[in-house]
Amino acid sequence: MTVDTESLPDDPKRYTDAQWRQLLSPVEYRILRQSGTEPAGTGRYLDDPDGPGTYVCAGCGNPLYPSTTKFHSGCGWPSFFEEIEPGALTVHRDESHGMVRVEMRCSRCDGHLGHVFDDAPHMPTGKRHCVNGYAVLFVPEGRDPQAVLAEHRGRANG
């Protein structure tokens, strides 16, 4: 399906559900727009071959994590210890599935990213941002996030 990006509103929070379904792959849609979780060990970016760059929101390209904040936690999802700058993401109390957790959402498009836990004492912040691999895209250093996002959308929907 061709994505008609010309007709998209400037503000991703105003994209319609139909537009999101066109822009995202089915698994990205389920995670970002329906607060889904990929099964442990199945997502993108589990290992660290990505090199220097930035992980951005797979929904809107908002920069979220420098590659220098990624670490291997062994939990089955990409893990980061700190967002790129204050306000890059928003946090919300999540009482679903019989647990009390802190959910993280992209501040630009409100897409669900994952949860943050206080169980990384060996990291500078003590935090483990447990992010769905399909909620983010890796942008190599020097590349424009929006260009990488456009290429990715072309492939995901090609």
Ligand SMILES: [Zn+2]
């Ligand atoms: Zn976003």
